[in-house]
Amino acid sequence: xxxxxxLLLAKGAWETIVMTFVSGxxxxxxxxxxxxxxxxxxKGQVLEHRTFNNVISVVVNIFRSxxxxxxxxxxxxxxxxxxxxxxxxxxxxxxxxxxxAPFIARLIENSLIEVxxxxxxxxxxxxxxxxxxxxxxxxxxxxxxxxxxxxxxxxTLVGYSAMGGAVGAGGLGQIGYQYGYVGYxxxxxxxxxxxxxxxxxxxxxLGDFIAKRVDHR
Amino acid sequence: xxxxxxxxxxxxxKTKAITALxxxxxxxxxxxxxxxxxxxxxxxxTLIRCVNLLEKPTSGEVIVDGxxxxxxxxxxxxxxxxxxxxxxxxxxxxSSRTVFENVAxxxxxDHTPKAxxxxxxxxxxSLVGLDEKHHDYPVNLSGGQKQRxxxxxxxxxxxxxLLCDEATxxxxxxxxxxxxxxxxxxxxxxxxxxxxxxxxxxxxxDICDEVAVISEGQLIEQGAVSEIFSHPKTALAKExxxxxxxxxxxxxxxxxxxxxxxxxxxxxxxLEFTGQSVDDPVLSxxxxxxxxxxxVISARMDYAGGVKFGVMLIEVFGTQENSLQAxxxxxxxxxxxxxxxxx
Numbered sequence: 314x315x316x317x318x319x320l321l322l323a324k325g326a327w328e329t330i331v332m333t334f335v336s337g338x339x340x341x342x343x344x345x346x347x348x349x350x351x352x353x354x355x356k357g358q359v360l361e362h363r364t365f366n367n368v369i370s371v372v373v374n375i376f377r378s379x380x381x382x383x384x385x386x387x388x389x390x391x392x393x394x395x396x397x398x399x400x401x402x403x404x405x406x407x408x409x410x411x412x413x414a415p416f417i418a419r420l421i422e423n424s425l426i427e428v429x430x431x432x433x434x435x436x437x438x439x440x441x442x443x444x445x446x447x448x449x450x451x452x453x454x455x456x457x458x459x460x461x462x463x464x465x466x467x468x469t470l471v472g473y474s475a476m477g478g479a480v481g482a483g484g485l486g487q488i489g490y491q492y493g494y495v496g497y498x499x500x501x502x503x504x505x506x507x508x509x510x511x512x513x514x515x516x517x518x519l520g521d522f523i524a525k526r527v528d529h530r
Numbered sequence: 531x532x533x534x535x536x537x538x539x540x541x542x543x544k545t546k547a548i549t550a551l552x553x554x555x556x557x558x559x560x561x562x563x564x565x566x567x568x569x570x571x572x573x574x575x576t577l578i579r580c581v582n583l584l585e586k587p588t589s590g591e592v593i594v595d596g597x598x599x600x601x602x603x604x605x606x607x608x609x610x611x612x613x614x615x616x617x618x619x620x621x622x623x624x625s626s627r628t629v630f631e632n633v634a635x636x637x638x639x640d641h642t643p644k645a646x647x648x649x650x651x652x653x654x655x656s657l658v659g660l661d662e663k664h665h666d667y668p669v670n671l672s673g674g675q676k677q678r679x680x681x682x683x684x685x686x687x688x689x690x691x692l693l694c695d696e697a698t699x700x701x702x703x704x705x706x707x708x709x710x711x712x713x714x715x716x717x718x719x720x721x722x723x724x725x726x727x728x729x730x731x732x733x734x735x736d737i738c739d740e741v742a743v744i745s746e747g748q749l750i751e752q753g754a755v756s757e758i759f760s761h762p763k764t765a766l767a768k769e770x771x772x773x774x775x776x777x778x779x780x781x782x783x784x785x786x787x788x789x790x791x792x793x794x795x796x797x798x799x800x801l802e803f804t805g806q807s808v809d810d811p812v813l814s815x816x817x818x819x820x821x822x823x824x825x826v827i828s829a830r831m832d833y834a835g836g837v838k839f840g841v842m843l844i845e846v847f848g849t850q851e852n853s854l855q856a857x858x859x860x861x862x863x864x865x866x867x868x869x870x871x872x873x
Contacts, residue, residue, distance in 0.1 A: 435622035438582055439636045439687065440611035449638065453626040529667040530625045 314500060321488060322501070326508050328402050329484035332474040333512075336406045337467050340413030347373065347414065348421025349447055355426075359433070359443045373415040381412050381473050385480055405482035409473055413466055420462035424455040457528035464520025468513050475509060485509055531723040532558040532581060532691055537590035539576055539747075550576040551587070551747045558740070563717055563724040565734040565755075567770055568744035574727040577744065578693050581725060582614045583607060595690050612640065615684035615722070619696035621676040623668040629655070629679050630664040636687045654682040658712065674705035681712065685720070692716070694726035698733060710736050731774035735759070735832070743767045759832070759839060760805030772802075775830045777841050779870065783827065787871040795872035797853055801842045802866035803831065809838055812863055816856045822848035845873060 347369060353359055354366035379387065385408040389399045392407040428451055436450045452459070478486020485505050493502030539551040550573045558564040568574045579585040580592060583599050592599045597610060623632050633651045642650070655661055658678040668676055677697060684692065694713065698706040714737045717724050728734065734741045734755060742752035743766055751764045762768045779787065779798070788795060813824050824844045831840035846853050860867045 429620075429622070431618060431620055431622040432624060434584060435616070435618060436635075438584060438611060438614070438616040438693075439639060439684070440608040441639050442605075442608055445639055449635070450624065454624060456626060527626070529669055 314504070318501065322485075322504060322508065325483070325485040325488040325505070326512070329471065329474055329486065329509070329512065332402055332405050332409060332477070332482065332484055333467055333470045333516075336409030336413060336474075337463070337470055339406065339410035340417050340466060340470070341463070343410065343414035344417025345421055347418035349425065349451070351418060351422040352425040352451070353443065353447070359437070359446060369418075373418050376411065376415040377419070379412075381408070382476055382480070384408050384412050385477055385482070400481035400483075402483045405474060405477045405484075409470060409477065412473060413470055416469065417462065417466050420465065421455075421459060424458035424462055425451050427458060428454045457524045457530070460520060460524040460527065464516055464524075467516045467520075471509060471512055471516070531560040531562075531595060532556075532564075532725055533591075533593040534577075534580065535591040535593070537577070537580055537587045537592070539573075539580060539585060540588045549747055551580070554590075554744075554747070554749055556742055556749060556752065558723055558725050560723055561717070561721050562739045563714070563726070563737050565738035565741045566725070566727045566744055566749075567729065567731060567734055567741060568727070569729060572744045573747040574729075574744050575695060576747075578695050578725065578727045581691075581693055582611050582616060612636065612687045613689050613691070615687070615689035615692040617677065617680045617684055617692070617694050617697045619699045621668070621673075621680045621700075623676055623679055623683075625668055628665050628667055629660060629671070632668065632679055633682045633686055635683060640687065650686060651682075654685055657685070658682045672705070673701050674709060677701065677705075677709050678712065681709075681716070685716070685722075689722060692722050692724045694724060696728060697726065699728065699730070706733070707736070713737060731770045735774060743770065762805075768804075771839070772841075775832070775839070775841050777828055777830055777843055779843065780827060783873050786873045788873075789871050791850065791872050797846045798827075798870045798873050799844050799846055799857070800868040800870055801844065801860060802868070803839050803841070804864070804866070805839060806864045807838070808863040808865075810863060812860065812865065813844075816859060819859065820848060820852040820856050822846055822852050822856050843870075 351366065351369055351373070354362040388408045388411065392404050393399050395407055396403045398404050432450055432454060433446055436446050441449065474482060474484050475486030475489065478484055478488070479490045481487070485508055489502055489505035492498040493505065534554055534556050537551050537554040538549070541548045541550055554577060556564070566574050566577060576585055580587045581594065583592065587600070594610070594614060599607060599610060602610060624635065627635065630651055633654055634647050637647045637650060655664065658681055660675060660678055660682070663671065663675065668679065671679065698709050701709060710733060713724060716722055726733070726738070738755050740753065741755050741758050742749045743764065744750070745766050751758065751762070751767050758767055759771060762771055777800070783798065787798065791797070816822050817824065824846055827843040827845055829840065829842040831838060831842070846856065848856070857867050
């Protein structure tokens with residue numbers, strides 16, 4: 314493999330890492346509060362609100378049902394307005410974040426449901442406000458499970474970003490698509506695959522490691 | 531200190547309304563320990579949750595420390611709740627926090643300065659006897675230790691009232707005793723009024739001053755513990771008392787037990803003493819009057835409110851005629867006699 318090819322693969326790997334983690338970050342920025350709201354407005358919870366819960370729930374479901382490859386194309390006007398272009402890493406981050414957010418919201422909601430109801434009751438009995446219940450009880454108690462959700466999300470994003478490569482997102486996906494699918498260069502294609510697999514393994518390993526560290530149950 | 535006036539609580543399931551509490555009124559005077567006893571599903575959990583409005587009563591008034599909680603805004607209610615402690619059957623400690631941090635929780639809610647938290651938490655942990663456990667996580671504690679942490683946590687905000695929701699039901703008998711002793715100590719030392727719910731009469735007998743019996747959402751009987759124990763009026767109260775005085779026939783007696791009298795067999799009697807029973811030395815009287823010897827196999831007697839009550843299993847040695855006369859004699863003294871069989 315030529316030096317220029319190695320350099321290209323290194324750049325691609327870096328772009329994939331950036332896309333995964335930056336969109337993961339923005340995905341959480343939107344998904345975490347949404348997930349918390351989904352939980353708090355559920356039946357029997359501190360801020361029970363049926364209509365509100367139904368509305369967010371429907372929006373989340375709509376965004377989750379759009380296939381990612383279509384979401385990228387569908388969002389092009391919005392992406393252009395936001396970052397000025399529709400190709401490259403920055404452009405890919407927009408649909409990746411939007412694609413991940415509803416997924417994260419559901420994962421967060423499920424993590425919070427697992428927190429024993431007695432803990433919330435005890436906090437209420439001690440005079441905690443809903444906000445205090447969220448950041449002093451629910452989120453810390455659900456943390457191990459939230460970290461697991463984060464690794465699931467990041468791994469999904471690795472896959473999504475590779476998919477995005479087919480429509481100009483850059484990263485390992487694009488290299489794999491161009492040299493593998495178009496040019497059928499077996500060596501490059503397999504190297505891309507190995508790099509992607511390594512990335513997934515590292516994320517899973519780190520996720521498990523951190524989750525274990527914060528788990529005192 | 532705690533006053534519930536005509537509390538009714540209904541739950542709505544689709545179109546059906548379920549009445550969990552109907553017209554419940556009770557008063558817990560300052561510094562007293564008040565127990566509510568009932569079977570599961572009787573409404574006692576709902577009752578205790580109505581005191582700090584974790585469950586909002588459908589109608590009625592809840593007055594704690596002179597404040598009508600039903601009239602408060604949610605913000606004022608949160609504030610009022612800081613003076614109403616509560617402990618739970620399953621402890622409800624935060625698994626993500628150490629023992630120290632768990633106790634600090636309620637102080638953090640009030641934005642107490644760090645140095646003050648440090649001091650107060652240390653004091654509380656020594657009060658409940660957990661000096662060595664500051665940095666342990668709840669998962670590494672025994673049930674009794676967890677409940678001690680929960681007690682320390684709830685005492686942190688200086689409550690005037692403590693609600694105990696089946697606080698000892700998940701603990702073994704020895705641990706139950708020690709937690710009850712701690713509650714009694716807190717009640718005496720800090721003058722904290724305690725309302726507890728339980729399904730165990732032993733808990734009531736050990737620490738309560740007053741007791742109410744709840745059944746199907748209604749308080750069917752209430753009064754001083756000695757009064758209820760000596761003169762229970764309802765069948766349910768009698769049942770709870772009996773359950774705390776339950777006696778099993780020893781296994782080898784059980785094996786020899788037959789229903790019909792036989793020449794080589796002696797009657798096995800169960801004598802039940804209640805508040806109405808005449809307080810006489812009956813066993814020796816029977817021995818003298820009817821030439822009957824009694825062998826006490828097992829007995830559980832208690833003394834409350836100036837009366838003796840309890841149960842006793844005795845094996846009777848004497849002629850059949852004399853035995854029948856003895857049974858008649860016991861009955862005349864208002865002692866409940868049951869012939870369990872012949873051994």
